[in-house]
Amino acid sequence: MHIRVTRSGGFAGLTLHAELETSGRPDAAELERLATDAVTAAEPESSPVVPDGFEYEITVDDHTAHCADPHLTDAQRQLFERLLHEGA
Amino acid sequence: MKYLAHVCSIVPPHIVDALADSDDPEVREVGLRTRELDDQQRQQRLRAVPIEAPAVPPFVTDQPDRTVFDAGQSTDLPGNRTRGEQDTPTTDQAVNEAFDGLGSTFTFYYDVFQRRSIDGAGLPLDATVHYGQNFNNALWNGRQMVFGDGNRKTLQNFTASLDVIAHELTHGVTMYSGGLDYQGQSGALNESISDVFGSLAKQYTLRQTAEDADWLIGDGVLVSGINGVALRSMKAPGTAYDDPLMGKDPQPAVMADYVNTLRDSGGVHINSGIPNHAFYLVAMALGGYAWEKAGRIWYQTLTSGTLPSDADFPTFAQATTATAHTLYGPGTEEDAVRKAWGQVGVNGNG
Numbered sequence: 001m002h003i004r005v006t007r008s009g010g011f012a013g014l015t016l017h018a019e020l021e022t023s024g025r026p027d028a029a030e031l032e033r034l035a036t037d038a039v040t041a042a043e044p045e046s047s048p049v050v051p052d053g054f055e056y057e058i059t060v061d062d063h064t065a066h067c068a069d070p071h072l073t074d075a076q077r078q079l080f081e082r083l084l085h086e087g088a
Numbered sequence: 089m090k091y092l093a094h095v096c097s098i099v100p101p102h103i104v105d106a107l108a109d110s111d112d113p114e115v116r117e118v119g120l121r122t123r124e125l126d127d128q129q130r131q132q133r134l135r136a137v138p139i140e141a142p143a144v145p146p147f148v149t150d151q152p153d154r155t156v157f158d159a160g161q162s163t164d165l166p167g168n169r170t171r172g173e174q175d176t177p178t179t180d181q182a183v184n185e186a187f188d189g190l191g192s193t194f195t196f197y198y199d200v201f202q203r204r205s206i207d208g209a210g211l212p213l214d215a216t217v218h219y220g221q222n223f224n225n226a227l228w229n230g231r232q233m234v235f236g237d238g239n240r241k242t243l244q245n246f247t248a249s250l251d252v253i254a255h256e257l258t259h260g261v262t263m264y265s266g267g268l269d270y271q272g273q274s275g276a277l278n279e280s281i282s283d284v285f286g287s288l289a290k291q292y293t294l295r296q297t298a299e300d301a302d303w304l305i306g307d308g309v310l311v312s313g314i315n316g317v318a319l320r321s322m323k324a325p326g327t328a329y330d331d332p333l334m335g336k337d338p339q340p341a342v343m344a345d346y347v348n349t350l351r352d353s354g355g356v357h358i359n360s361g362i363p364n365h366a367f368y369l370v371a372m373a374l375g376g377y378a379w380e381k382a383g384r385i386w387y388q389t390l391t392s393g394t395l396p397s398d399a400d401f402p403t404f405a406q407a408t409t410a411t412a413h414t415l416y417g418p419g420t421e422e423d424a425v426r427k428a429w430g431q432v433g434v435n436g437n438g
């Protein structure tokens with residue numbers, strides 16, 4: 001599974017990208033579960049965000065979806081923290 | 089499937105997703121709004137947990153009613169109540185900085201615009217510090233301010249900068265003034281107004297004239313070693329930082345450089361550079377304390393009740409020009425506002 005996350009917005013307006021291929025990774029099963037849950041709970045179009053909240057674009061293989069602060073599910077939060085190495 | 093819109097409050101999440109997925113924009117909007125409401129209701133339930141009752145009668149509304157909470161690196165809001173109006177300073181610097189910053193912002197709005205708190209009616213000011221782990225952000229969630237500790241590689245100390253705290257509180261002021269849709273040009277105006285009053289709160293506290301002010305936003309949050317002076321510059325948008333870890337400040341100063349993007353709600357933190365620079369030009373043209381005339385014109389425009397929530401740059405340019413005329417008559421002030429918008433390439437037809 002190919003997972004890509006882009007975070008934009010926030011007070012600073014800095015954009016962050018991260019992507020990875022799960023095959024061959026020891027944590028592949030967990031990442032694939034998080035990514036599947038995260039993208040299923042996300043919106044096809046950009047979600048409304050609170051002022052200075054973070055906005056996220058998740059792509060799992062060829063399916064892209066969106067979510068934003070403060071509407072993140074636990075799976076989305078965990079996925080973003082794993083990929084971006086920052087609190088979500 | 090439009091009939092589903094009428095029962096949206098009990099629609100299960102997967103149906104909401106289907107609504108939000110619809111090709112019909114009206115149905116899609118209902119789906120998206122339902123998710124929003126669900127979350128608000130969940131937050132209200134969380135918020136309804138009673139906190140300690142005040143030991144003394146409520147404060148009169150010309151004084152702030154501040155409460156700072158500590159999330160202890162969790163993402164639970166509001167967190168543990170740590171300091172209220174009756175309490176002495178704590179040993180936690182972030183708590184004290186947030187408390188003081190809320191007070192300075194309250195004083196600015198009250199002294200300069202006779203506004204009592206965010207809603208003009210003494211609304212309590214709640215802030216949570218130490219939110220999340222390495223949370224590189226500060227935000228207004230519609231009911232309170234939330235401050236992370238930063239990732240400490242690029243950003244840190246969000247509570248140390250008064251302009252950051254006043255920026256977040258001003259999102260509340262904008263919301264209570266009728267709001268500016270957080271998307272595209274109206275969203276960039278929403279961002280710009282938070283930067284304008286964030287900077288003015290700092291200038292007022294330091295008693296700086298327009299000439300003496302640094303016109304920087306977030307000058308205290310960059311980690312030392314980052315090549316930059318702040319997150320944004322109203323004086324020279326696009327010049328605040330240029331660093332391998334952060335990239336280059338993407339803000340335009342003029343319409344010719346307007347950035348079209350789907351990200352960041354359509355570039356709200358990017359294109360805010362244009363109205364930010366227009367305000368700076370008005371303040372410099374009028375000279376002296378920027379909150380006295382330029383700030384008054386912007387504040388009056390924001391709170392007039394006539395600014396549409398989907399206002400674009402030309403609409404706001406026209407509205408500020410008209411406000412300058414109303415407040416000061418024809419002449420210097422109105423001319424300065426019209427000229428500034430012209431300089432950033434926004435034609436208000438005013």
Ligand SMILES: [Zn+2]
Pocket residue numbers: 011051052255259279282
């Ligand atoms: Zn903002």
